[in-house]
Amino acid sequence: MEDIIAGRNQVREALRAGRDLHKILMAERLEGEIIGEILSLARTCGVPVQRVDRNVLDKMVGERHQGVVALAAAKGYVEVEDLLALAQKKGEAPFLIMLDQVTDPHNLGAVLRSAEAAGAHGVIIPRRRAAGLTAAVARTAAGALEYLAVARVANLAQTIVKLKDSGLWAIGAEGDGEKLAFASDLTVPxxxxFGSEGRGLSPLVRKRCDFTIRLPMRGKVNSLNIAAAAAVLMYEVVRQRYCGSL
Structure with a gap:
């Protein structure tokens, strides 16, 4: 479950300590020295701040919040280097998942569950404009978060460049991708x-990918939900790497 941190000093200290925070809820028109420090620390740490009515905070924690409540991640994040180290430890070619501004917690949870089941070495999500590891995500992941490492980064495009420098191929998934997924070599590191719901890959992230792949669509709809598409493509990786010619 999410850890709720209530109170100005408590939230400030959580930010100072580098605690993984999903977001900060702050009462409207709240000002002051400590509030200014919280806002500055939140910007530095990439933690979004949402202004809300005090009644929202009252319903969450009673009247002990002093106008500030932080929601901590349901699980701590790791570094991207930790994901690569896990692949190396297992003696396997790295198999990572990156999500570009996926905002629906149920989609994120479903992707995490599929990633763990498919043996991915970890998932990378952005700090801003995306769902984080909330209680709703943990519930949808149905236990997968206990076994799957998730890294959160400030810039996806720069992270792709670093991964490519480490020998990985960056392969984007799009409805009109350049290559058929089933005809592409997914045994490489x-x-x-995967892009966000509705908008797909952002232009800069798409530009950093080596190429894009697509799934063949035989029906009337022109694309799958991100959670469904991710599951299919992840298991194509499993098929190519571990199932031989079956």
């Missing part, structure tokens, strides 16, 4: 990059 790779990071599969």
């Amino acid at each position: 790779l990071v599969l990059v």
